Amino acid sequence: MGDALGRGHPRRGPGMTQLADAGPAPSPDAAPGAERGPRRPRAVYVLGVVVLAILAYLVLSPLFYLAWRGLTTGEGFSLANISAAYSVEGTPEMLVNSFVFAFGSAAVSTVSGTALAFFCVRSNAPLKPLLYAASIVPLIIPGILFTIAWVFLLSEDVGVINILLRSVGLDFLQIDAFSLLGMALIDGMHLSPLVFLLMFAAFKATDPALEESALMSGASVPSVIRKVTLPLVRPALFGAILVMVVRGLESFETPAVLGIPSGNWVFTSRIYQALHTYPVRYDIAAIYSISLLLLTVAGLLFVQRVNRRGERFQTISGKGFRPRPLDLGRWRWPVSVLFALYFVVVVVLPVAILVWMSLLPYYQTPSIDALDTLTLRNYExxxxxxxxxxxxxxxxxxxxxxxxxxxxxxxxxxxxVLKSRMRGARFLETLASFPLAMPGLVLGVALIFIYLxxxxxxxxxxxxxxxxxxxxxxxxxxxxxxxxxxxxxxxxxxxxxxxxxxxxxxxxxxxxxxxxxxxxxxxxxxxxxxxxxxxxxxxxxxxxxxxxxxxxxxxxxxxxxxxxxxxxxxxxxxxxxxxxxxxxxxxxxxxxxx
Structure with a gap:
């Protein structure tokens, strides 16, 4: 999703779209209407009103009903629902778990996604097609399948990786998929392609002249990356971290599959539980949804602010520019081997365990004896x-x-937004972009309140x-x-x-x-x-x-x-x-x- 440059249309950063003035004001000497172009027929204005009404209904009505259900009781406006929601036993632990999970997931996805993007774009590392596949393929695998696959790779009892570690005496390296650490690791691996896409463009648009100057001055490759490359992409990197924290807060599949059975509750799993208990607690679901929505909106607004300050880090001007790969020297093959291993872990293992499970009448740990029971019955x-x-x-x-x-x-x-020259047209873009800050579970709760x-x-x-x-x-x-x-x-x-x-x-x-x-x-x-x-x-x-x-x-x-x-x-x-x-x-x- 590249950035768009149009007439009076600013460069857009990742996350929510930015607002800007429609363009320069017409000069005083210009004839009236000269800047407006051909007069638009009345039907176009009617269509504009219809478009605004549809957007308002799709975007604003869920917010209204969500706030109404959460902040009112049978006696009218009240904060009683807030008090009830946050007095539920385990709520402090839920808040801590939500942020630990979100920041842990963001750390994993940011480190892996940024490293993949850098070595794909800026280095002369071999096996680049493999790096690109390792970066993109996890985005195709549905989150619930990715999480379930890792249950059979990292769970304490039947996890293939943990069984192998125990067999060679490396028990201390085991990670339980159902722990908070395991949840963050699995979710971070699945979200790393988003960081890759965000950082790919940032590294591609950075002038390598500064890196080359540092290398010619005797700096090592790790020093150049740490002291030159990463500071140049700091706005994009900081924005990617914030976006991943927001995505971690609104993540549902991993907390549902791994967190609910182990009691590691976060916002999304508590919302789901509130709607699947008897009696159904719509009030608690509404308050938790509003809280989560406020957190995601605040995070994405902060991302937008970081993107606006990115001009201070521009390195491409009107001078000749052509990105050139950074020579890794003796680090070329170690880096390639490391990311080949990453490809095996993040892509091959989850898909392979799913294929293995699909060929068995009941789950068995991979072994020679289990080959005798392979069947296509599950596909039938x-x-x-x-x-x-x-x-x-x-x-x-x-x-x-x-x-x-x-x-x-x-x-x-x-x-x-771009061509009508109508006043307030950019408000349509703001409305259309707002659902980016609305977690899917929150939208589902709001639509229940509207249509139930x-x-x-x-x-x-x-x-x-x-x-x-x-x-x-x-x-x-x-x-x-x-x-x-x-x-x-x-x-x-x-x-x-x-x-x-x-x-x-x-x-x-x-x-x-x-x-x-x-x-x-x-x-x-x-x-x-x-x-x-x-x-x-x-x-x-x-x-x-x-x-x-x-x-x-x-x-x-x-x-x-x-x-x-x-x-x-x-x-x-x-x-x-x-x-x-x-x-x-x-x-x-x-x-x-x-």
Missing amino acids: RMFDMPGVVDAVRNSAILAVTSATAVMLFTSVVAWF RSPLPIYGTLLILFIAYVTRYLPYGIRYATSSLGQVSAELEDSAQMSGATWRDTFRRVVVPLMAPGIVAGWVYIVVVSVRELSSSILLYSQDTRVLSVTIWELWENGETGVLAAVGVVMVVALMILVGVAYKLGARVGVRDL
Whole structure:
């Protein structure tokens, strides 16, 4: 998701989009309306109002209902729910666990993702394709599958890695997957691709002249990295840390699979518990959701502030610039071996254990004797189970329809933001970007409050999941759309309108085709993340609207590890094929960053 540069459109950093003035004010001598271009038809203004209403409904109504349910009782406005929520036994431990888990996960993902990005972009280390695969592939594997795979690699009793460590007398190196340390390690490994993507662009845009000067002055490679390279990318690095802390706070899959059984509660697992106890504690779920939302909003606002201060660290100017790799010297092969091991640990082992589990009638530790029991029965059962087939259909419908709706809608929003020259148009961008700060579980809680008592028959249908997916992925759609539209000159649109074309025809025949690369890239990305989505779906599904991620969760709770693994293997293979096809397609239409 590259940064967009358009007319009056500032460079955007990672996280929430930034606001800026629409452009320079017209000179006093300019004719009235000269800067405004062709007069827009009234229908365009009506469309703008409709777009604003849709955004307000999708984004603001969940916030209103969440605040209303959390801050009111039967007697009106009250802080009693806050007192009740934070007087629950174990709440102080939950708060500490939430921050320890978030910062621990951020530490793991930041160190690994930053190192991978640096050696991929700035070094002459061999095996770079392997480094790139190690950086990106974990992003494709759904979080719940990644976590479950590590249960069978790092759990104290059946974890393959821990069993091997005990067999060679290295018991002190064991890490229990169900401990807080294990939770942070697993979540950090799964989130490291996000740091890689954030830091990849930062390292690529840094002038290597300063590093070369340091090397010519006799500094060693580690000293250059520590004293020159990392300080140059400090804003991007600090922003990546904050984004990962926020992602750790809103993470659900790892705390649910590992934290609930071991009693390591965090915000998201407590919210889930409050909605799955009897009687249901909507008040506590609302207060914890509001608290988590405030934390994520504060974190992302801080990220935005850090990004605005990044100009102090710019090293690329109008002078000639071409990034060159840093010669690692004797460190070349040690670095490559280290990251080859990382690839085995983070990518190969989780996928291999899932394949192994899928071929067994019941789980057994990998051994020669277990080879005699290998079978494809789990794959047969998977296709014979009506729930799985229905989940595949529901996931496909939701992924395709939500991705299509998001990209079409955000294309219109992007046009109003970048091309309409209307006052307040950038407020639309702010609204579309806000769900980035809204954890999926919090959105699910808010939608329960909206539609549980609604006269419209939406709760328990695919429509409520569609609304959740569209709302969640608006920020990604707006980033792709604005990045693509920002490269399109307004002259093409003005020429079409001066030739007699209506705004609708101009948008359909000129603007949308020119935005096609960004729309395709955004559509593919949203399809992938929609298939993986669990945190909102787990609160909003019904018996007839299960999706793949929810089905995997239920199979896990029911102990059906063999069928679960078979579903997971097919799911991962399908997502990899989809991303591979999208990458090839993107190369033809001018998109590589899929």
